[in-house]
Amino acid sequence: MAKKLLDEQDRNILDGLAKDARISNRKIAADLGITEGTVRSRIKRMENEGQVRITAMTNIARLRNPTLAYIWVEVERSAQCDDVAKQLAEVPEIGFVGKMLGRFDILAITLVQDNAELARFLHSKITGLSGVRRTECSLGVNFVKHDYRMSRIVDA
Template sequence: MVRRSMDELDRAIMEALSVDARTSNRRLAAQLDVTEGTVRARIKRMEDEGQIHITALTNIDLLRNPTLVYIWIEVERSEQSDSVARQLAAVPEIGFVGKMLGRFDLLAITLVQNNAELADFLHRNVSGVKGVRRTECSLGVKFVKHDYRMSRIVHSEQVSEG
């Protein structure tokens, strides 16, 4: 599959959808001064090539008692980092997994409603993963700013072939 780099029109469509993914193709076409078919084809191509993924996001500001949990993970051996990261990434409740530099090897982020749910989650989904030596949690208890668009995909301008 040849993945094309995004041009100005692709970026304009992506930007509009990042504000409101339910905007109709007709409205986008009118805003961007192109045909509806062009918008539809561009969105389909970007989805097919994995450049965008349109989905619904939970507004954590509306949850009853959201606690954002940063789970810092130390692995037993550094060569286990990729395997542990893949296993954690497969857990549906974990929204972010990243390899880190510094005191811990990995960071996983999730949301829980209370301490009991956190303890159960850690025992059920994290501590038992082969290669996890220890974990430490940091809790986000008050959200000063939460911009859901921060998870928007950022693309390189290179054309890749695969």
């Protein structure tokens, strides 16, 4: 079965869910002038096709000592980028892995409590991976804006 591309109606439904994932299908339908069944079936299709996943997200501003660690990874050879990214994606503590353009090949993001925990994590989980040439870290210490809607799928 071919996956359907997200259309304007799908994006409007996702906009409603991005603001509040607990919003009822009835409320979304009323806001958009469509039926509740249409909203329900479109959400179900998008979930089944892997286009959207509805989940709870931790508000990092509410954690006691939140420190987001941005781990920039340079691979030994560009041909190893996919393999290293897959290895990083399998590490449970890492919440984001992306292949990048620029100075580094990969960005991995994790949440740590302090620098000592970050050092232990890097040495035990990252630097020993096959294909990793070097890493550099940046720590997020003051979050001016964190818009959870940025996590939604954007159909180009």
